[in-house]
Amino acid sequence: MRAILSRAPVGIAVIDHGGHYISVNPTYAEIYGYAADDMLGQSFLMVFPEDARDAVLARHQDFLDNGGHLGGEWAVVRRDGARLTVWSSSVSFPSGRGKPDRLVYVLDITEHKKAQEQERIAATVYQTTSEAILVVDAESRVISVNPAFTRLTGWSQAEVEGRDPDMFRSDRHDQAFYDEISLTVESEGFWAGELWDQRKSGEYYLRETTITVVKDAFGKIKNYVIVFSDITARKSAEDIIRWQANYDSVTGLPNRHLFTDRLAEGARQANETGRTMALLMIDLDRFKEINDTLGHSVGDRLLAKVSARLQECERPGDTIARVGGDEFALILNGVSDIAEIEAAARDVLKRFEAPVTIDYEQMFVTASIGISLYPGDTQSLEELFRNADQALYAAKAFGRNCLHFFTPALQRAANVRMRLANDLRQAITERQFVVHYQPVVDLKTGRIAKAEALVRWQHPTRGLVSPGTFIPLAEETGLIVPLGDWVARQAIAQVARCRAVYAADFQMAINQSPTQFRNSAFSGLGWVGELARHGLTGSAICLEITEGLLLNAEPQIMSNLIAFRDAGIEIAIDDFGTGYSSLAYLRRFDIDTLKVDRSFVAELDGAGLDICEAIIVMAHRLGLQVVAEGVETAQQRDILKSIGCDYAQGYLFAPALPPAAFEAMLAKQDKAPESETETGADHRAASAE
Ligand code: C2E
């Protein structure tokens, strides 16, 4: 019995009626931190906290006197003062001394109690936390969800238990996204991140999620614990805050803050690529008046409408921002020349031409633009801003609704162009243009067989402006399209008269600018109808284009060329030999005529001869006719004739003549004997040039 007692894993003690230990086993003493001998004869109250002792002794004696139950959990104190929880069970035991003793079994359940408490806390947290918790087993089946999960997703424990958490997935992520998560969880035992799921109602929500792997004692995966919260609202609040920090609420455009970032980015790009960044400060003229008279709400709506128009000017990579009350800024990146900037600025001004309608009321607003270039004007962004502002001020002073460059030289050039461009616009409506005709002579017969229509500008104050000056300007401003159309219609009417009174196969050459061909507003096909109206076929006219046009033939150009071809209209290459030419192009585009540039004709007594001869031979092989330009002497004419050139054009025969003088020349030729075409000298005097 003694051996059993001494080895029992339970504390066992015998206590007499008075509460003294009669006997304790080693486990009992050990629980309380004493040696067994130190306990014998002592009161068992030694293991109880002082304030509990009287009550405990009374219960002990009551149990021994009257029976009943004495056991359960007790809070006791170990020798070193540590608090323990023990569980005990007592029986009474005849002692042979009259009153019975008590035999007590004791177990130290302190650790167990602590763990229990932890579990209780954990359970409370699980039940009450606002974070949704989902516990999944190793086979990916839902074991348990907490109330927050149900609140957040709409799914109850019963509905999801045993199912795969895949069921919550939304279509906002692809399989690869989920595979990536699984991989991380497997390899690292943990994943944290944001993902979109769907609630039971189908509503999408963004959750911030952690997934933790729980393993058993053998390292085998037992559970996945998924904890998450709904951050949809927080996210959208963050988005709003970010938006407000960078964008203007009235117009939706980038604000000054974002604009400054973009400007710095643009400067970085300019440094890297070596190209120019242009800063255009755009200020609405007299906006304050509108604001003051019609109120701020109308002012705001006007700004919003204006911004929408400005945004139409934005090319990819550009930034249009609102940098002040009625001040906008446009950053143009990767600019290659001034004309490009001017065109962009004019495009902006043009957006203001149409009135803005607010509450059925039409308002006309104009803008002024100040322009400064990086790094051309300055290397400092602050200075760039100041420059543009200064230029803007100059534009305002200049009379508003215009643009102004910061650099004086650029500005002067812009002024001249601007004035001419303005005049050009008027010139079309006021019919200041005239078309002159330069005869083209058939070298075999010596007769005038064709003519070239050359436009002239009779400027009211500047006199005759050369096409070399205003054609490029008309190209830049897009006015080339209406101008070219007008010239063509004049030329068609003229060739109709020539065919009627002079020669039935007379042909008129009409110059075409490449930009005209590229312009989407180009409607050269209207000329086919115009020809028909005059009872003419396509071959009555020949369009002169340049080599460069074929070199960069975009679909638009190709389709125009093909359409002209189908209408029987001929095509000539003007100034042949001065640009990049390719024989392949001549074939592919089915060209009819080459016009040898006058620089070769001028050198016919030298290097020009071989070149002219080569061009003629080649052209004839390809079935093309050749016109020599700028023939000024009889000698040049004779050489050209001897090397097989088909036609010649130049001051030797006549300069471009006003219609009346041109018709008179044709009439005179009809009467004159053939080969008498050297009448240029007379006509040069008669011509308006
Ligand atoms: P182009 O088509 O090469 O026209 C020939 C130019 O040479 C004309 O100059 C003509 O007056 C000039 N010329 C004629 N014979 C002689 C000569 O013997 N010696 C010299 N030195 N020059 C001669 P213009 O009229 O000043 O025209 C210049 C250019 O302007 C034209 O070159 C053409 O490219 C363009 N152009 C003229 N009219 C129009 C038009 O209606 N539309 C378009 N797009 N361009 C036009």
Ligand code: MG
């Ligand atoms: Mg020409």
Ligand code: MG
């Ligand atoms: Mg030419």
